Amino acid sequence: MDEACELRTAALTPSRRIRRTPYSERVEAAGVSAYTVYNHMLLPTAFGASVDDDYWHLRSAVQVWDVACQRQVELCGPDALRLAQLLTPRDLSRLRAGRCGYIPVVDAEGFLLNDPLLLRLAADWIWLSIADADLALYALGLAVGLGLDVRVSEADVHPLAVQGPLAEEVVAAVLGDGLRRIAFFAHARLPFQGRPLIVSRSGWSVQGGFEIYLDDAALGGELWDAIWAAGERFDIRAGYPHPAERIEGGLLSYGNDVTAADTPLEAGLERYCDGLDSGAACLGADALRARRAAGVRRRIAGVALDGPPVAGVVPPWPVATGSLPAGKITSAAWSPRLERTVCLAMLAIEACTTGTAVEVTTPSGPRQGYVCDLPFPGAVGERR
């Protein structure tokens, strides 16, 4: 597995084009040792502790994550909601101000362009907290082409996530007890140093937590420090979206598990496509209804692999049932809890039944495994 080792030790060359965040100095002081690049921005992926340690810690305590790379595509103006609805097969008519909603975004053929969290800030003001693709450009092109009365921009907003079962204690200590009244996938404005910040009960883990949408980059260090100080007695750590935790939680990664070659139906996101039946004006609705009627041939599923951690290159890895090709592993990570490699996979619909035995061709050789429910059993941990 020389290739993978080579890749693992390669450095990331600094560049202004790969933007630092308002938290980068704090992340460096916390001992960041690796990054990925996400929406043209640095996203930390490792600190001092082992990835297994970070897994247990996230499930039992609290972590602060620099996820400023979750850029906010801002839609503002009379046609903001209309534009958002054109983008998604989810029916947005019942998503009132103060609520968040996870939405598949599709093109006119029904293929996935992104899977953001939508924040309805006001009647005519929306943020799309995007995955790794320049969705603002598609929204802008569409708005210009259709002559919509909406301003499309990337807001100067930098989310900081606090995740884990003790997140509420920590964030409430900084932003006040009003935080505790925020429902799951809702948001509110809470004051930090006299400045009202939008805070949502959401995040890219299934352990619970909050995302704080800092709209003044100059306050980045102070916000991080305040969270850190409040978190010390709860053993807070600098963390990052954790590969095994999010796979067990069934959280998709756009670009890894699904791409513009997949539809929301194949991504297992049917429950976010209610607009296909309610007649919501999504540009891809006709195409998706036709695909649904024709039958969906493959879908995202969970897979657990026996044996030790898989060394070597990242997926895709071929999956077979019996001797027949059945699809591919799209993400994989070692679960120290299940003592197996947990995976997401895009599999032929016949192979998606829980318990189906599969053989996976990994860089470490063939591995036996089986199809699991999503989320994986026990995906949510317990607070200490």
Added chain:
Amino acid sequence: MDEACELRTAALTPSRRIRRTPYSERVEAAGVSAYTVYNHMLLPTAFGASVDDDYWHLRSAVQVWDVACQRQVELCGPDALRLAQLLTPRDLSRLRAGRCGYIPVVDAEGFLLNDPLLLRLAADWIWLSIADADLALYALGLAVGLGLDVRVSEADVHPLAVQGPLAEEVVAAVLGDGLRRIAFFAHARLPFQGRPLIVSRSGWSVQGGFEIYLDDAALGGELWDAIWAAGERFDIRAGYPHPAERIEGGLLSYGNDVTAADTPLEAGLERYCDGLDSGAACLGADALRARRAAGVRRRIAGVALDGPPVAGVVPPWPVATGSLPAGKITSAAWSPRLERTVCLAMLAIEACTTGTAVEVTTPSGPRQGYVCDLPFPGAVGERR
């Protein structure tokens, strides 16, 4: 400069989302030690030799670069040229099939969304070889919104660049002497293993060379090996777009030197805006004409800094003339030839005159410098 050192030694975490290229195995075998991420893809940025060594080598010999990250946005269909013209203030009416053209791409307000090389493959078939932003999404949104008869996609094409004064000898040995008849910024189809590949005389250096648009990823290793074998007697090396060489050549980096906050007028790209006067149907034309009439207040210029190499974090760095703020350095690199730090800078128009003395606040402290012509004198080297 602890921050910068920390950043420099941080690793890049492998991910399927950050795509490998058809050349990645060869790049690893050649000893790649650092990458950047560009259009969701790996772009090598360092091999074994020093960056100064690589500079001299590029100016005198030949290098092979994995620039598969220069993705091709394909516009195909009756409205392909119409869509391309909507994107750019450059007049495309005289750009016939077989030619390439560097084009600023702007939004309806005239701000830069990208600065691709356009390849006119046929009357109704265009590639845009893009800088680091998902331009396909903007083109797609526009095409859908306007109901244009054009297919917009990312082509399955992976450019390999051969750059340096000896590039023609090497590529002609692989693709045949027909290569020698390709004019600057023109392209032709030449056979590799019986497969006709599009080849252009172009590239992101000013030393001369070619870009080979491989449209069969399975042939990546063979193409690299064939170039390498033909290049051995010319001392070929694995290389990468070189920071000092491209700054001296006046080649802009989208995301570093210019962003969506700048117009082509500010980017110094007036000569690629002839469509503003010929009446070409660019969506941003009215806005750009109004900005031009109102007067352009800042522009990209070259700057040379005295003293040793600048240690520490990447730009932007503030620039002053006398005691007045005059703009910022946008890119900087040590030139072993000029024995100065060469920079691109976005400066107030009054400061853009060649020879203007400037003071730059770098992470290594204040530095004296002066404004230079673009390209810098002597930017093109000589073949050995």
